[in-house]
């Protein structure tokens with residue numbers, strides 16, 4: 001199968017804390033891969049490796065077959081132009097209003113006129129249920145609204161690969177469903193590759209082609225949603241059924 | 252081995268200082284390399300010029316006026332002891348253009364704008380906005396650091412001219428109207444003793460201090476870590492380090508230029 005992103009034997013420590021310990025993960029092109037795992041387990045760190053924000057201590061990160069850990073800034077920028085990313089805390093520019101935030105990648109990397117940009121921004125904001133929020137400042141938004149504005153910015157350029165760090169955490173059940181549907185629609189309509197970190201298992205089963213579970217610095221299980229549900233590993237079973245007792249020490 | 256501990260910590264402090272100097276210079280080189288490559292973000296530079304320059308005018312006017320006034324008062328008391336009151340004007344003018352204008356202006360702007368640069372970039376760092384720039388293939392040194400440095404290098408000499416002028420006017424008001432020095436003599440002595448080079452050297456200093464305060468502010472902000480507390484620390488450190496460097500380089504530049 002054709003993998004657009006491949007992490008090979010990644011090791012990463014912060015100080016004395018070992019976060020990734022020989023992690024390998026393949027992300028198939030044109031599909032949605034969901035990463036699940038414990039809070040603080042290193043999921044965001046994995047996502048940041050894929051786009052070169054964090055360099056591994058050891059291991060390779062292949063994007064389109066090329067190792068981005070060996071690239072200089074200019075090459076890395078070229079690769080990053082094919083990515084969109086939603087940060088866990090949205091990371092909106094708080095000196096700009098929502099409209100300018102969403103317009104930012106368009107202004108930087110396209111030659112669209114201001115009128116076309118305005119139209120594209122309105123369209124993306126409508127997709128995430130923020131119609132008319134252009135003039136609001138990030139500090140005036142609720143957490144869920146910030147997340148959705150960040151989502152609109154991440155998909156603004158309709159990039160080839162989109163990384164979503166917990167797109168539905170903190171949203172009400174209706175919005176959760178709507179955003180999951182948006183992720184699925186975007187992926188199917190544009191045939192893009194999506195990598196989604198999620199704690200929302202029900203949603204993950206709906207949108208994922210593949211689910212990978214991160215545990216103790218490695219991917220311990222990966223496969224189709226059905227495959228994962230039938231996985232007999234007691235760690236996986238405990239996690240997907242959300243039980244406090246089992247091989248995973250919860251507290 | 253107890254006696255070695257202080258030497259060890261002294262050594263470590265020196266090494267840290269060296270490492271930091273290296274990092275600051277590296278940031279400077281990176282920023283200026285971006286001058287050679289488009290896009291040149293004029294809009295961002297103008298925005299920073301407004302922030303550093305226009306918005307500091309009030310502070311600079313107040314600082315300049317009171318400095319000139321108090322300097323006139325002090326030097327009058329000194330000079331009147333041997334009947335040289337006529338020199339008050341030129342003393343005030345020379346002190347302001349050569350030293351007090353650039354130094355005090357830049358110290359005030361460090362407190363206002365240098366600290367704001369550290370706080371703003373620091374907040375952007377800890378809330379991942381800097382990472383977001385990287386992700387969107389926009390280099391944050393080019394987008395955030397370079398405009399601030401350029402704006403400061405351009406605006407601090409301008410502010411210094413304002414401070415020089417207002418300061419001399421302040422000195423004039425005190426000297427002529429309060430202390431009764433003859434207005435014609437006050438002005439004539441300024442013209443007699445002051446040269447264009449006194450002003451221009453002061454402005455060169457100001458440009459250099461502008462570089463220092465923006466570079467240090469950006470450096471401290473850009474490498475902030477550790478949440479809100481880290482931002483606070485970065486801001487304080489930026490003001491302290493920039494102020495000390497301004498005073499130290501004032502000596503060096505004065506020794507070289509005059």
Ligand SMILES: Nc1ncnc2c1ncn2[C@@H]1O[C@H](COP(=O)(O)OP(=O)(O)OP(=O)(O)O)[C@@H](O)[C@H]1O
Pocket residue numbers: 014019037038039040041042043044045046088
């Ligand atoms: N820049 C960093 N410096 C130091 N430690 C870090 C850094 N980034 C992450 N860590 C550490 O790595 C570990 C994993 O963090 P990460 O954010 O990837 O967790 P996560 O799986 O995304 O958790 P959550 O589901 O709560 O978002 C944490 O213990 C965190 O303290």
Ligand SMILES: [Mg+2]
Pocket residue numbers: 043044045088165
């Ligand atoms: Mg996370």
